[in-house]
Amino acid sequence: MATSTGPGSWRIALEATEARLTTSRQQGLWLLYAPPRLDGAFYLRPNTAALAGFALRLPLPSHRAEPPVLHWESAELDRDAHAWLRFGRQAVRSPVSVVCAEIPGERPYVKIVLETVFSSRSLRLPAWLPPRPVTLRLFSEIRPTDRSPG
Numbered sequence: 001m002a003t004s005t006g007p008g009s010w011r012i013a014l015e016a017t018e019a020r021l022t023t024s025r026q027q028g029l030w031l032l033y034a035p036p037r038l039d040g041a042f043y044l045r046p047n048t049a050a051l052a053g054f055a056l057r058l059p060l061p062s063h064r065a066e067p068p069v070l071h072w073e074s075a076e077l078d079r080d081a082h083a084w085l086r087f088g089r090q091a092v093r094s095p096v097s098v099v100c101a102e103i104p105g106e107r108p109y110v111k112i113v114l115e116t117v118f119s120s121r122s123l124r125l126p127a128w129l130p131p132r133p134v135t136l137r138l139f140s141e142i143r144p145t146d147r148s149p150g
Contacts, residue, residue, distance in 0.1 A: 012042065013109070013141040019058055022135045032129055035059055042112065042142055045078070051100040051112060053077055056138070060126060068126065072116070072136065083116050085136070087123040094118045109143040 014037075021032040040056035053075040059067040074083035074096055083096040099113040115137045120129040 009145055010042075010044065010110075010142045011145050013143050016141040017139065019056075019136065019138045021129070022137070023130060023132055029135075032134065033061060038138075040073075042140070043075070044110070044142070051077055051098060051110075054083075054114065058136075062126070070123075070125075070136075072138075083114075085116070085118050085123060087125055090123045092118050092122045107143070109141045112138070112140045112142065114138045114140075 017038065018034065019038055020034050022029045023032055024030070035058045038056050038058050040054065042051060043053040043055075044050065045052045053073070054077075055073040056071070058070045058072065060070055062068055068087065071086040072083055073086075074080075077096070077098055081096055081098065082093050085092050085094060094116045096114055096116040099111070101111045103109050103111050115135060117133050117135050119132070120134045121131040125134075
C-alpha cells in the first residue's frame with residue numbers, strides 16, 4: 001500500500017466511519033451523541049501510509065438551520081500526540097491516542113481509531129453535554145481509490 005499514497009489515491013470509507021461522544025457514569029459509559037456524518041480529511045505520510053494528521057468537523061444537534069460544529073484537528077501526530085478541539089471561539093488542546101494499522105488482503109485498507117478526552121465545560125459546549133470529561137472516539141477506514149484503466 002505504500003506505493004499508492006499520492007494525492008487523490010485514498011478515500012475515507014464513510015460507510016465504515018463512526019464518531020461517538022460518551023461520558024462515564026456509575027453504570028458505565030453513557031452515549032451522549034453520535035454525529036450522523038462528519039466532514040474533513042486525514043493526512044498520510046508519503047510512502048508509509050502512517051497517519052500524520054487530521055482535520056474533522058462534527059455537526060452537533062441543534063434546531064438551527066446551520067448546526068453548530070465541533071472542530072477536531074491535529075498535525076504532526078507522529079511528533080506530538082495532541083489534538084485541538086474548537087467550538088466557536090473556545091479551544092482546548094488534549095492528548096489524542098491513535099491506532100493506525102494497514103490491513104492487508106485483496107482490497108487492503110488503513111484502519112484508524114482516534115480518541116481524546118476533554119472537558120465539555122472548557123469548550124462551553126451546548127447544555128445537553130454534562131459539565132464533565134467527555135470522550136470523543138472515531139473509527140474509520142481509508143481505502144485506496146479504485147482506478148480502472150480507461
